[in-house]
Amino acid sequence: MLYKSLISIYGSSIAGKSIPVEDVVWRFAPSENLKHFREYAVDALCQAKVYLLDHLAAAYADTLHEAVTENAGEGNPPALAILGEVKLPSPVVWVEFDDRALSIARFERGSAFARFDDNPIGKGLRGYLLDGRNTDCVRVTMFHKRLEKGIVDPLCALIVRRSASGTLDYDNIEVDLSQSMVEFYMRTGASPEKITGMRTVQVVETGSDLFIPYALFAMLVSPDLGGIIPTETTTFTQKDIKTARKFGKPWILGAQKSHLTIRIGPQAAAHMAERTARLEFQRQVIDTRNGPARHWVSEHERHYRSGKVALVKGHHRGHEPARNLPTRVMGPRLDETSFEFPAKELPIHD
Template structure:
């Protein structure tokens, strides 16, 4: 669980107990900025209300994102505006899901975002830390641990400013760049252009999947929970707690002992099955247009530019209609059929 890894890593580094093999950033480019960020992040993680979405729950929230995105494209409104004002369940919230499994689910159901992908895109674990304690803005920090790699501090966070009325304005977002991570990347050999690309990618990924936590929050307050099933689950086991006490790991003792695991129920499963079938239908319609259905073509002459004239005998054309694909109907040209109305007035009987 990424949440547990971050608490263990940040706590041990701040206590001076981390190893270079476990925490390269801390030992390679130590700085006051890095210490301040980790001190803030550890405190926020310990206070956060924690949600862990299993792979099906994350995919379900993602299908809701696609549905809202379709409506947004039709109406011209931002997706977050269509979702409406959603309040966080606590001042600080952590939402985690499996990014690799989410990418595979998108690819397997032929999600529109994977139209040009040759394979699933997604790796490791992804977690959102949403901090709503500041009255001027909402701080969103996305952590991403890729497969077979260490935890690396995020290169930036997003600050969503509030309007005068106190509403979040997603058109007014400030990117808070991490100076410590810029220094780490420079010392690792990155150019400024490469760092800019990293920041852009992180910003885009943070913004795109931000809908998943908000969809979760909206479902949690809906009458039927939106088809999800939250279950309280132990985060740190009794063994973890005993070990923490024995070795003085106060950062683990100060964290929440449990979190909510989110799974889907029958209603959500039915929604996902229906949407998967519809996306597959649309994909087939795009990739293989069904030609004209089988019909009779009367005998006619075919005239070529060379002057050659060929008599084509009557024959059948087209193929049997596929029951699961839309049919392209071949009709006459718009100017081929004309309805001539007589100028003669209709007769009336005396």
Template sequence: MLYKALISTYGASLAGKSAPLDDPVWHLEWSEDLQLFREYALDALQQAKVYLLDHLAANYTDTLHDAVQEKAESIGVPAMAILGEVQLPNNVNWVEFDNRALAIARFERGSPVTAHDDKPIGSGLRGYLIDDRSDDHLRITMFSRPEGSKVMDPICSLLVNRTADGKLNHDKVNEDLSRTMVNFRWRIGNSKEKIKALRTLHRIDTGYDLFIPYALFAMLVSPDLGGIIPAETETFRAKDVKTARKFGKSWVLGAQKSHLTIRIGPQAAAHMKERQARLEFEQQTQGVRNGPVRHWVSEHERRYRNGKVVLVKGHHRGHETDPGLPTRVMGPRLDKDDFIVALKD
């Protein structure tokens, strides 16, 4: 889990017990700002309600994003706006998923976000730290760790400001840039252009995939919509806790003892199966060499420009309907993007 890696790495470095290979950012580009951020992040992670989506649950949640994206774009609002006001389950929440597995699933199902990609784009793990403790803003920090990398610190966070009555103003979102990470990227040889691109990409990814944790929160209070199954799971094993006590790793002892693993239930699994079957069927029928579904063509005359008239006898045309294509939809249809979320009062 990325959650465990962050707790262990940040805690060890703040206690002066990490090695350069374990935490290159801390040892190459320590700054007072980095120290303050790490202290804040460790405290928030220890207080957070932790959710871990397995690859099927993350993919299922993301299909809801695809379902509402077209409508959202047509009316000029973010896809999240269609979810409505979603109440956060806790003041601080952590939602984690496998970004590589999600990227592969998006590519294979032809998600709109992969329309211009020739291969899956995404690596490692991704986690959202959503902090709602401030009266002035909601802080959203997206952490990621690409495969083979030890770097986990974000280059920026997003701050959603509140109006005078305490409501979130999604039209006024500020970026909290990490100068330490900009300097670190420069130190390891990244050009100004690449650093700017990384900063922009991180900000875009943070906003786009924010739909996943919010859709999860909505489904947790709307079981008829989601078909998901949360199960409490031990975060740090008894062996890890025993070792932490022995060597004084207070950062591990202060972390959440368990988290909720999110898996899909029968309803969601049926929806995913039906969706995949329909996508495959549409791909077959949309091919240039494939004709329409088999149907009867009545006898008729075909008239040509040179005056020739040909009598065409009645005949069947097209392909036989696939008998294995599901006819009952167990989840949101591809052409239906309206759904109702039952929210807490």
């Protein structure tokens, strides 16, 4: 569980007891800024209400994101704005899910978020720390532990300000860059341009899946729980606590002893099955049609409604038309095209 790993590693680093293999950043580029961030993170994690979504629950929330995005209509407002004002269930909240499993689910069902991916791109665990203790804003920090790698601190966090009416303004989000992580990447030889690119990726990844924790919060206060089943689960066992006392690890003793594991019920399972069947039917209908003639598509950027930006390399699209099929040529629509001819003087005969 990423929550446990963060508290253990961050607490150990502050106490000067972290293991180099697990804590590359602290061992390679320690600094006061990094220490202050980790002290803040441990304090917030210890106070947070903790939720762990299993792979089906995360995929269910993701399908709701797709449905909201598809129905956004004109103006393309942020999905969170369409979801409405959702209050945090606690001043500080931690929401965790398996990013790898979510990516596989997206790829297998042909999600619009994975439309241009050749393979599932998720790698490891992802956790959102949402800190609403400041009445003026909510601080969103996304932690990502990639497979077979130690924890690397986030390069930046998002600051969602509140408007005069008290609602969160998703159109005006600030990016708080971590100076300690900039120093770390510079020591590893990263150029300023590469660091800027990594910052952009961090912002996009944080914003693209921010809908998942907020959808969870909305379902938790709905009368039927939105098809989810929360179950209280022990985070730190009695053995963990006994070991922490023996070796002097107060950061574990002060953490939450339990969390809520989120699973889906019959209602959510039926929704996902219906959506999968509908998308498969749509794909079959499209496949039976004669697609566009083969042509070259130049390299371009693909902008998603979630904020994700993907570079699409130049490629051929479509297929060679069958020789036994007539070619259909479509002209301009009459209601959109008009032709104006210059006035012509008629000859005058005496």
